[in-house]
Amino acid sequence: MLRIFTIEEAAAAEEAGIDLASAPPDLVSDPRYREVAPSLFTLTGRSHLEAGSADDHLRWAGEMLLAGADCIYCSGSMDRVEHLAKEYIPVVGHVGLVPSRAGWTGGYKAVGKNADDAMRVYRECIALENAGAIAAEIEVVPPEVATEISRRLKRLSLWSMGSGAGCDAQYLFAMDILGDPTNQQLSGVSHVPRHSKVYRDFAAEHARLQRERVAAFTEYRLDVESGNFPAEEHLVRMEPDEWQRFRDSLPES
Structure with missing residues (x-):
């Protein structure tokens, strides 16, 4: 499973045989999305803090399913999930x-490292299952805890982000896999987390392309200043007789 941000990433995920993706609503709503990723099972959503009332959330979720999403993310209460x-x-x-x-669990750090916290994660998974959820992201939980919880669930699929290999799916951000600082800016995240793995160095590629941009723009400026651009091959000339007729029709200057 990948978190993707662009049409290009969606197309690459489809071609690479990725099964699941999480994508922002504006990407899923783009008509090109299903053209390039027809079989990518896609999650989209908003934070419960952005979704409004339960009925607002329901209406919006329906719109997103019609737009091409397959499932809807919900980080809100069990009542909201059930609704x-x-x-x-x-x-x-x-x-x-x-x-x-994160403020309720001590900030941006692992959750479930002691028995009491692990039990709270387990109970929340059971509550989600009972509320009718089809799946849950399980993020930065000790792998032994995540694996045991996953083994005990009957209907809820667990998607692991930094929680080991014992769940039903692995979830990473495409920008981390690609080492892509451009999309890190889009997501608001400026570093690769410990639980991720970098497979390519897009940062170096972006830097190389930027150098090429500067070089091309500089060459263009110098060509203009020296009179080398535009050259004859870049121009569209009139037929000589039409040029003469035009000149003859001009008033005297």
Whole structure:
């Protein structure tokens, strides 16, 4: 599973055989999205802090499913999850380190490292299952805890982000895999987290392309200043007789 931000990443995920993706609403709503990624099972959503009332959330979720999403992220209460699920919205919850609720779990750090916290993660997974969710992201939870919880769940699929290989799917951000600082700016994240892995160095490629941009712009400026651009091959000339007729029709200067 990948978190993607661009049409190009969606197309690459489809071609690479990725099964699951999480994408921002504006990307899923882009008509090109399903053209380039027809089989990519796609999650989209908003933080519960942005979604409005339960009915607002339901209405918006329906619009996103019609736009091409397959399931809807919900980081809100179990009542909210149940409200959506009762209307047959495929809901994906979030447990462990949930950015929009990080203040409740001690900040941006691993969750479930002691028995009491691990039990809270387990109970939240059970609650999501009972509320009708189809899956949950489980983020930065010790792998032994995540694996045991996943083994005990009957209907809830667990998607691991930094929680080991014992869940039902692995989830990383495409920008981390690609070492892509451009998309890190889009997401608001400026570093590669410990649980991720960098497979390519797009930062170096972006730097190389930027050098090429500067070089091309400089050559263009120098060509203009020296009179080398435009050259004859860049121009569209009139036929000589038309040019003469035009000149003859001009008033005297």
